[in-house]
Each structure stands twice: as C-alpha cells, then as structure tokens.
Amino acid sequence: MQSLLILGRQPELGLAELESLYGYDKVNKVSDNVAIVDIDPCLLTFQRLGGSQKFAKLLTEINTINWSDIENFLIKTSPKHSEKNPPGKMTLGLSLYGFDIKPNQIYRSALSIKRAIVKTGRSVRLVPNKSADLNTAQVIYNKLTSNRSWEILIIKSDKKTYIAQTIMVQDIKGYSERDQARPYRDPKVGMLPPKLAQIMINLSVGKLDQTKLQSICQNEDTKLIPNFNQTILDPFCGTGVILQEASLMGYKFIGSDLNPKMVDYSRKNLEWLTRKNDLNIKIDKISVADATNNHWPRFDFIASETNLGKPLSSLPPKDILETMIQDLNQLINGFLINIAKQSSTNLRLCIGIPAWQINKNDFRCLPIIDHLENIGYNLIDFKHINNKQLIYYRPNQTVARQLIVIKRK
C-alpha cells in the first residue's frame, strides 16, 4: 500500500527529508505540498518526519479534476466504504488540496456524502471547514483518525485526483512539550524547533535501514524506539534539541559545546527527557569542546546547528552585518576543516548555518556554501529540490537557518 503525506509549511524541507530517508525513486510529488511514498506505511516511521503534517493511506485515484464528478464519486462509494467502520455514529471531515473551492461549497458536498451514508442506517457528524483543509488541531480535536471516523483527503494533481484517508497527524502536543516544557532554554542561542531538529537528523542519516524497523513495525506498542546502533555528533549542541530528538529516534549521540553553561543545560534537559519518557539514555557523552579543534570519539553522522550570530529583529548596518558574516564564515570553515581531518569518505553532515533575509524571500548566505568542494565536501544532490533552497525561516524573521547537506569527499 502507498503512503500519502501532506507536507509542512515549507514543503521543500519535507520533500528533501523524504528523498533522503527513502530514496528519490520512492517519492512522488503529486501536488505543491503532497507526496506519495512507495513504502509500506508500517515502515514509514511517520513520528520522525518533522516535515510532514499528515500521514494517509491512498484509497484510489480518479481521472477527473471536476469537482461535481468528484463529489458524485464520493457520494457513490462512501456508503460501501463506511461498512468497514465499527457500528455506531461516525465523524466525517473533508480536506481539499489544490482545488479552488469555498468552504461553504465543501460543506454542501460533505452534507451530500453524509446523506448517502445515513441511508445505510448510520448516523454521521460533520466537521465544518473553516478553510479548504482541516488543520492538525481540528483533526486531533475531532478524533478524525479513530476507527469510527474519516478525514478524507482530496488532492488535485494535473489531470487526476487522489483520494486518501488520514491515519495519523503530527503530535503537536508532544512537539510543544519538547520545545516549551524543557527545564533549560536560552533564547540567546536561538531555539531550534524539535521538528526542524528531526528534519536535520533525517537529512544527515540518509537512507533508513528498514531491517531495524521490522520488529518495531510488528509490535502493537507505538512508543517503542528502534535501535539503529549509530551515533550522531552535534558539536554545537547548545541546549540539546538535536541530542534529544536523536535519542527519541533511536540513535546514540555525542554532544559538545564551547560554552560550559550550554553543556550543563544539555545534560539537564536530557535528564529531564529520560525521566519523563522512562528512557535509557547515556548522558555522559556531552562535554565542553571547541568545534574548530576538538577530536571526538567515533561517530556516524553529524547533525548540528552552528552559531547563528546575534539574534536580530531587523537587519543591522551593512558594516556590522559584513563583520558578522566574516566571523561566522570563519568559524564554520574552521569546524568543517577540523571534521574533514578526522572523518572518512562519505560521512554525511547536515549543518544549520545562518542566512539573513535582506528582502522578502531573498537571503544573504554565507560565502562558505560556494567553497565546500575546496575543503573536502560535496553538496548532496537532491532530485526533487535544489539543495540551496533548504532555508528554514518565518516570513518576518531576519536570521534564517540554511540547511547544508554535504558528504565528505
């Protein structure tokens, strides 16, 4: 069975993550923010995908993009499909992607589908649309992924329409706890959102070893964590978000930071995570070290958000910006040269470096990104996106994070 994913706010990050984990040929972008992945849904490990909001099973595709034809198709097929639900009242919601249809028209279509199901003797509650698609919070609040309910996703793609049913949505409560409820946070070092940490880890580890997931997949306990027996290094670990997410995904870690206070924060945050989730995490591998000259024990990948410079609410005068760019470029250059000296060919890295939004969607990037080859690295070539487009930002943010995905030559 194929899995369908609704990608997040910046679909290119979600696509890069999928391509990295499952390979280019398994990922098919069917609309601006929708991808179909040719992977058994059980092996997809949706919980680790920071760049996908909804995970659905593909039910069918129909050769039309005409809304009244689609509505008729759903009216005709829904009563039969509803027989698979356990007896009792069901909840129904519709989410449209790529169609220009107003919420009140969607509601009228949903009413017609409801009437067709009600004729089979089952009562149905409708979730009204405020926009074309229901958001994650609405899906959770209305329990639309329970076995009594459906969220039907209707996706327009060129000349055909995909129909899918949501199985899971992102655990927004879990992400917010891992972000906001950690005991030690520091806005001055920039707080990496856990979703972005997951994306960075996925970009650094590359293709997933599916055999490590088989036993988890067959187990009913959805909280089980696989053991990949691989170690991620974060040499600018700050408050430890990457270390935290790596542990929850089943990786060991080594973390270090120049600032002893940050090392202390990382340790304490990891202790908190261990207690809260009853995990068995080894916290002794976090130490004070300078990323430009330290030598670390063996590691398999690097996922790290380097120094981003001063937090800024607007662009500083030109000379100050130029000095910041020069200093940060030198730091990252020194770090990459140090890693190149102690790593073997093909080591994969995903590093988050600063970029400054000088105009809307127009970024000033660090010069290092054009000189990676000279210091021993190749940019990893993605087919679905341009590697240099991987910039995480919010519309009004001055300092963005550019994700560089590279391999040791």
Ligand SMILES: C[S@@+](CC[C@H](N)C(=O)[O-])C[C@H]1O[C@@H](n2cnc3c(N)ncnc32)[C@H](O)[C@@H]1O
């Ligand atoms: C943007 S923060 C990383 C934030 C981190 N991702 C988190 O989740 O909190 C960058 C970190 O780099 C550290 N740093 C700056 N220069 C460094 C160096 N030369 N070696 C190691 N760490 C350094 C800073 O102390 C800071 O904690």
